[in-house]
Amino acid sequence: MAEAPAFYSVLIAEEADLRPADIARALAAARQVPFQDMMHSARRCWGIVEERLGKAEAAAAAAALSGAGLRAAAIPGSLVSELPEAEPVLRMQFSSDGLFPETRAGGGRVPWTRLALIAAAGFRQAEAPKPAAGEALEPAKKLLKLGFTLATGLPTSLGLGKPPLAPTAPGAELILFLDLVLRDPERRLRIEGARFDFSGLKKRMLYDVLGNCRQLTADLAAAAPAARRNRGARVFIESRPLREMGYDALSDLERECRWLRTLEALRP
Numbered sequence: 456m457a458e459a460p461a462f463y464s465v466l467i468a469e470e471a472d473l474r475p476a477d478i479a480r481a482l483a484a485a486r487q488v489p490f491q492d493m494m495h496s497a498r499r500c501w502g503i504v505e506e507r508l509g510k511a512e513a514a515a516a517a518a519a520l521s522g523a524g525l526r527a528a529a530i531p532g533s534l535v536s537e538l539p540e541a542e543p544v545l546r547m548q549f550s551s552d553g554l555f556p557e558t559r560a561g562g563g564r565v566p567w568t569r570l571a572l573i574a575a576a577g578f579r580q581a582e583a584p585k586p587a588a589g590e591a592l593e594p595a596k597k598l599l600k601l602g603f604t605l606a607t608g609l610p611t612s613l614g615l616g617k618p619p620l621a622p623t624a625p626g627a628e629l630i631l632f633l634d635l636v637l638r639d640p641e642r643r644l645r646i647e648g649a650r651f652d653f654s655g656l657k658k659r660m661l662y663d664v665l666g667n668c669r670q671l672t673a674d675l676a677a678a679a680p681a682a683r684r685n686r687g688a689r690v691f692i693e694s695r696p697l698r699e700m701g702y703d704a705l706s707d708l709e710r711e712c713r714w715l716r717t718l719e720a721l722r723p
Contacts, residue, residue: 475494502711543559556635576702577630632708665697
């Protein structure tokens with residue numbers, strides 16, 4: 456029985472080289488395709504440029520990136536880290552001894568030395584449009600209009616009210632996440648801003664979710680200085696505008712976390 460082919464992944468090897476425009480430009484030149492064709496995937500790669508490539512194709516992509524001044528590597532796909540399932544955290548206390556997260560499975564102390572990665576993300580998500588008032592009764596209204604016309608011979612507009620106004624354009628909801636990846640054994644705790652009790656911040660607790668996420672991220676980073684921080688966490692800690700994060704969806708955060716954990720595992 457023939458063995459399944461081994462797939463390879465292409466990774467950016469240093470966080471400073473995660474520059475989507477440069478990644479897209481290098482791959483577009485190497486493959487002789489328009490820059491725009493590569494830009495979307497480069498912007499969403501979050502350090503894992505490509506996956507499930509043949510060995511030669513992965514080596515060629517890594518060489519093109521390296522030739523453009525971006526430190527990159529082609530590695531077996533089996534070496535790319537996968538994340539444990541995220542455990543939603545309801546509330547959390549912390550002290551000099553560690554953090555005490557409360558999940559649906561219970562609580563317990565987590566020493567600060569176990570905190571390997573602090574990863575935050577914020578993005579706008581379009582809200583689902585709400586139906587206009589009376590829209591659910593539309594089939595019944597059509598039958599009523601028909602009956603009115605048959606019975607009176609008059610146009611339906613004389614006997615029924617005006618149609619409901621079109622719904623207003625939906626807004627964009629701010630979604631905030633903070634993932635804490637632990638080591639020995641690996642575990643992932645997830646704080647969702649809209650569903651988290653920030654009372655553990657005590658006197659530092661603010662009146663808005665965004666401010667509390669910033670404060671919590673800064674406190675965790677100060678208590679665990681050896682923990683790696685993703686781009687979103689650095690934006691929070693440095694009080695930079697949320698738009699500088701660059702995430703479009705939760706999948707972006709998870710892909711970035713896989714990349715950062717892989718770099719950590721491959722570090723000598």
